[in-house]
Amino acid sequence: MEVIKKSLGQMGTNCYVVWNENTLEAAVVDPGFEDQQIGDIINDNKLKVKYILLTHGHFDHLGGVNQIKQLTGAKVLIHENDADCLVDPKRNLSALAGIDMVLAPADGYLNENETITLGEIVIRIIHTPGHSKGGVCFLADGQLIAGDTLFNTSIGRTDFADGDLSELLNAIEMKLFILDDATIVLPGHGGNTTIGYEKMHNPFLKGRF
Numbered sequence: 001m002e003v004i005k006k007s008l009g010q011m012g013t014n015c016y017v018v019w020n021e022n023t024l025e026a027a028v029v030d031p032g033f034e035d036q037q038i039g040d041i042i043n044d045n046k047l048k049v050k051y052i053l054l055t056h057g058h059f060d061h062l063g064g065v066n067q068i069k070q071l072t073g074a075k076v077l078i079h080e081n082d083a084d085c086l087v088d089p090k091r092n093l094s095a096l097a098g099i100d101m102v103l104a105p106a107d108g109y110l111n112e113n114e115t116i117t118l119g120e121i122v123i124r125i126i127h128t129p130g131h132s133k134g135g136v137c138f139l140a141d142g143q144l145i146a147g148d149t150l151f152n153t154s155i156g157r158t159d160f161a162d163g164d165l166s167e168l169l170n171a172i173e174m175k176l177f178i179l180d181d182a183t184i185v186l187p188g189h190g191g192n193t194t195i196g197y198e199k200m201h202n203p204f205l206k207g208r209f
Helices: 036-044 065-072 080-086 165-176 195-201
Strands: 002-008 013-019 025-029 048-053 075-078 115-118 121-127 136-140 143-147 184-187
Touching (some): 121 165
Antiparallel strands (some): 002 013, 013 025, 115 121
C-alpha cells in the first residue's frame, strides 16, 4: 500500500492519498481544502480513484471533496451519523467560520467493521465517535488513518455540539488500543505516531491500562 500525506490549508489538515501499487486503485482520505497538490499526485501516478473517504464531517476535512469528485468521479463515503454535515453548514462547523460550506450528499455510508478494497488491499472501518458522532478510522496494512480521533500525545476536541469526551476515550481504549503496538497512526493534524507510543505517553489516556 502506497500512502502520500499532504498537510493542507491554514488548519494544517492532513489529507492522505492511498493506493494499490499493482492495480493503481486509490482512495483520497479527507481532502480538506482545494489544492492542486492532490490532483497532481493522482495524475502523476495515473491513479484510478474509487473513493473519497471522510473520517468525519467537519469542514476542514471536506473542502476539497467537490474538486476531487469532479476530477475522478469517485464515490464520497462518510458515516451515516455525520452524513448531514455534507449539506448543513452548522453541522460541518463552516458557518462558525463564515464559509457556509454545502456539498452534494454522500454516495454511500461507512459502517463499523465493514471493509473497502483497493485490489487486494483491505481497508477496515472502525467507528470511533466522540469528536463527532460519525467519526471513523481506517485500518489497512498496519496503518491507521485516525482523522481527529487520536493525535500524537493528544485527542480530538470534544467541545463541539456532538462531541463527547467519555465516548471518545472509550472508543480509543476499546477499539484502537487493542491494535498492535506497532500500528502507525496517521492523524488528521500533526505528525505520525504509533499505538504503542500513545499507550505509554498520551496524557488523556493515563490510568486506563
